[in-house]
Amino acid sequence: MRKINNIAIKIYRLLLNLYPGSYLKGYKTLMEQTFRDMLKEDNSLRVWTKVAKELPWSLMQGHIENIKGGAMEITKRNYNLGRTVLILGYLTLIFWALGIFLSIQMGIGFISYLTIGFFGFFLLSSGILFIMSLVFNVKESKLTHQVSRGLKYTLIGIPPIAFCFLAITVKALTEGH
Amino acid sequence: MRQKQYRKTLTPSVFYILLALCNKERHGYEIMKQAEYDSDGKIEMGPGTLYGSIKRMLADGLIEEAYEKPAIEPEDERRKYYRLTDLGRKQLSMELDRYKNAIMLAKDRKLMPELELP
Numbered sequence: 001m002r003k004i005n006n007i008a009i010k011i012y013r014l015l016l017n018l019y020p021g022s023y024l025k026g027y028k029t030l031m032e033q034t035f036r037d038m039l040k041e042d043n044s045l046r047v048w049t050k051v052a053k054e055l056p057w058s059l060m061q062g063h064i065e066n067i068k069g070g071a072m073e074i075t076k077r078n079y080n081l082g083r084t085v086l087i088l089g090y091l092t093l094i095f096w097a098l099g100i101f102l103s104i105q106m107g108i109g110f111i112s113y114l115t116i117g118f119f120g121f122f123l124l125s126s127g128i129l130f131i132m133s134l135v136f137n138v139k140e141s142k143l144t145h146q147v148s149r150g151l152k153y154t155l156i157g158i159p160p161i162a163f164c165f166l167a168i169t170v171k172a173l174t175e176g177h
Numbered sequence: 178m179r180q181k182q183y184r185k186t187l188t189p190s191v192f193y194i195l196l197a198l199c200n201k202e203r204h205g206y207e208i209m210k211q212a213e214y215d216s217d218g219k220i221e222m223g224p225g226t227l228y229g230s231i232k233r234m235l236a237d238g239l240i241e242e243a244y245e246k247p248a249i250e251p252e253d254e255r256r257k258y259y260r261l262t263d264l265g266r267k268q269l270s271m272e273l274d275r276y277k278n279a280i281m282l283a284k285d286r287k288l289m290p291e292l293e294l295p
Contacts, residue, residue: 051223055223
C-alpha cells in the first residue's frame, strides 16, 4: 500500500509541473503535503477522482492568472511583449522584402507563396501583439511615471509594422484599378 | 497590512474556507476536510482549488498565515497554518447577514413554510 502511495505521490508531483512555475511558487510542497494527507486518510480511487475533477479547472485558472499578471511579474510580461513586437515587426519587414525579391527573381511560385504566407502571419501576429503591448505598457508607464522598457521596444517596432501595413494597403488599392 | 473594503461576493469555496477558519487556525488539509463536512460534502476541493483560493484570499487580506503553530505533529514543519484576519471575519459576517436576510425573505414569502425562525 505504501509503495502504491509513493507512486501516486510521484505521479502527482509530475502533474504539478503542469501548473505555471510562478503560480506554484511557495505552494508546491504544501499541495504535495495535502495530497499525502488525503492519501493517508482516504482511499486512493476517491482521492484521484477528486484530483481529476479539479485539475483541468485549477490548471486553467492558474494559467489565466499567470497571463493576467496575477502571478507573473507584470513588468517582465510587458517587457517580453514589447521585445516580441520588435522582433516580429522586423521579421515582417524582412519577409516582405524577401517576398518581393523572390517574386521578381523567380516569379510567382511555391517559395514566393510560402514567403508571402510567412509575411502575412508575422504581420497579423505583430499587429495583434502591438496593440496588446501598447495597452499594457502604457498602463505600466502611467503607474510608474516613467517610460517602461517594453514601451520603448514597442515604439521601435512601429516603423516596420506601419511600413508593411502601408505597403499592402497601397498594393491592394493600386491593383484594384 | 492591506485593509481595503472587500466587496466581492464570496464564492462557495471562499465562504467555506472562511467558515472553517472562524474559530481555529488550520492547515490546508484540515480546511479541506472541514469545508467538506460543513457543506455536507457539497464542497469537494482538491489541493489545486484549495491553494488557488488560499492564495487569492491571502492577497485580498481575508486570511493570513499563523506564525505560531497551534499543534505539534511530526509533519507540522511542512505545513502552514492559516487564520482569519479582521477583514475576513467582517466579510464572513456580512455574507452570513446576507444569507439571513434571504432566509427571512423566503420565510415571509412562504417559500420555506417548514422553517421556524425566532
